[in-house]
Amino acid sequence: MQWQFEYLLGNIDPALIRDVAKLDDESLTLTMAGVICQLVGGLKSFPSKKYRSSLAREMIARGIGTKRVLELTNISKRTYFNLKKEIKNGKEN
Numbered sequence: 001m002q003w004q005f006e007y008l009l010g011n012i013d014p015a016l017i018r019d020v021a022k023l024d025d026e027s028l029t030l031t032m033a034g035v036i037c038q039l040v041g042g043l044k045s046f047p048s049k050k051y052r053s054s055l056a057r058e059m060i061a062r063g064i065g066t067k068r069v070l071e072l073t074n075i076s077k078r079t080y081f082n083l084k085k086e087i088k089n090g091k092e093n
Contacts, residue, residue: 030059034072057083 016035033055056073060083070080 026062030055030062030064031072034074053079053083056080057087060084060087 052073052075056069056075056079059069059073060080066080069075070077075083
């Protein structure tokens with residue numbers, strides 16, 4: 001457990017926190033979800049791909065731009081466009 005705390009502590013970016021503090025509520029929520037996905041991605045017991053895809057799906061449905069979705073969720077472009085296609089066709093995961 002100690003190494004997990006140290007991992008999280010080592011990945012906190014004060015500059016990002018200052019930038020996030022300037023965002024509106026929706027942007028703040030989406031940004032923090034992206035940051036959490038990045039942080040927990042280093043923990044092997046956490047299925048981060050599933051959560052990153054879910055977050056990306058939600059962001060795409062809300063009309064967030066491609067670049068921002070890819071930046072916050074760290075998914076591949078192929079995954080992004082597959083999710084976008086699923087949303088367009090009305091499919092749920």
